Amino acid sequence: xxxxxxxxxxxxxxxxxxxxxxxxxxxxxxxxxxxxxxxxxxxxxxxxxxxxxxxxxxxxxxxxxxxxxxxxxxxxxxxxxxxxxxxxxxxxxxxxxxxxxxxxxxxxxxxxxx
Amino acid sequence: xxxxxxxxxxxxxxxxxxxxxxxxxxxxxxxxxxxxxxxxxxxxxxxxxxxxxxxxxxxxxxxxxxxxxxxxxxxxxxxxxxxxxxxxxxxxxxxxxxxxxxxxxxxxxx
Numbered sequence: 001x002x003x004x005x006x007x008x009x010x011x012x013x014x015x016x017x018x019x020x021x022x023x024x025x026x027x028x029x030x031x032x033x034x035x036x037x038x039x040x041x042x043x044x045x046x047x048x049x050x051x052x053x054x055x056x057x058x059x060x061x062x063x064x065x066x067x068x069x070x071x072x073x074x075x076x077x078x079x080x081x082x083x084x085x086x087x088x089x090x091x092x093x094x095x096x097x098x099x100x101x102x103x104x105x106x107x108x109x110x111x112x113x114x
Numbered sequence: 115x116x117x118x119x120x121x122x123x124x125x126x127x128x129x130x131x132x133x134x135x136x137x138x139x140x141x142x143x144x145x146x147x148x149x150x151x152x153x154x155x156x157x158x159x160x161x162x163x164x165x166x167x168x169x170x171x172x173x174x175x176x177x178x179x180x181x182x183x184x185x186x187x188x189x190x191x192x193x194x195x196x197x198x199x200x201x202x203x204x205x206x207x208x209x210x211x212x213x214x215x216x217x218x219x220x221x222x223x224x
Contacts, residue, residue: 004157033210043158043214056210091157099208100146105157 002027004094004106005074012112013082021077021109025094032075033093033103034060034067043091049075082113117141117204123219132189134218136202139183144207147178149187150214151198158201158214161187192222 005024013019025032034046036059045059049069060067064082069075079086089110093103119137126132138147148163162169162176164185169176175188189196201217 006157031210035214042216043212045211045213048210093157095210098210100163102148102160102163103212104160107155107157 004092004104006090006092006106006109008109009107010110010112012114014114015083016081019079019082019086019111019113021079021090021092021111023075023077023092023094023106025075025092026096026104029094029096029104031095031098032069033095034075034077035091035093035105037089037091037108039088046077046090079111082111084113087111087113117145117213118202118215120200120202120215120218122216123221125221125223126192128194128222128224129191132192132196132220132222134187134189134200134202134220135184136187137184138202138204141182141204142206145204146207147176147182147185148203148205148212149174149176150201150203150212151196151220152201152217153195153198159198161200163205194222194224196220197222 007022030051032049035043037043047060047067048056064080066078089108091108093105095101095103146163149161150158152158162174164176178185199217199219
C-alpha cells in the first residue's frame with residue numbers, strides 16, 4: 001500500500017512565479033491536510049480538505065495561497081506570486097476519516113524561492 | 115498553546131531502550147496522546163497513540179500514567195536510524211488537527 005505521495009520533492013521558483021505542489025493521499029483516504037515547516041520552525045497546520053470541499057483553511061495565508069482536492073486527481077496547493085518568505089517544506093497528510101485515525105504524512109515538497 | 119512539555123534533547127546508546135518522557139498535565143478525558151517522529155529531511159512518521167491504556171506496536175510502547183498527566187514512549191532497542199525529532203501531541207477525539215511543538219531531538223550513538 002503506497003504511502004502519501006508528494007511531488008515534486010524539490011521546487012525552485014523565482015520571486016513572482018507560481019508554485020504548484022501535488023499530493024496523492026493513501027488509497028482509501030478521503031481527508032487531506034497540508035502543513036508548512038519554515039526553516040528552523042515547527043510544523044504548522046494550513047488547510048484541511050475532503051473530496052471537493054475545503055473544511056478548514058484557518059492556517060493558510062489569505063492571499064496568494066489556495067488549495068483544492070478535486071473528485072479525481074491529487075490535492076493541489078497553489079502559491080501565486082511567490083516571495084522569499086514562502087521558502088519552506090510543505091507536507092501533505094491524509095487519513096481515512098476524522099477521529100481516532102492517525103494522519104499519515106508524505107515526505108514533503110521543499111520550495112526554494114530565489 | 116503548548117499542551118505538552120518534552121525535554122529538548124536526549125542521547126541514547128545503540129541497542130539500549132530509549133525512554134522519551136512527555137508531560138501533559140492539562141489533558142482532558144477526551145484527548146489522545148499521539149507520538150510522531152521526523153527523521154531529517156523526511157515527513158513526520160506516525161508511531162503510536164493511546165487514550166488511557168498502555169499501547170504497544172511493532173515500533174514502540176506507550177506508557178500512560180494512571181492520572182494521564184504524563185506518558186513515556188519506549189523504543190525497545192534503539193538503532194542509529196531512530197535518530198530523529200520525536201513529537202508528543204495531545205489531540206482531541208474527532209479533531210482533525212495535530213499541533214506540533216518543538217519535540218525532543220533524540221540522538222542514538224554507537
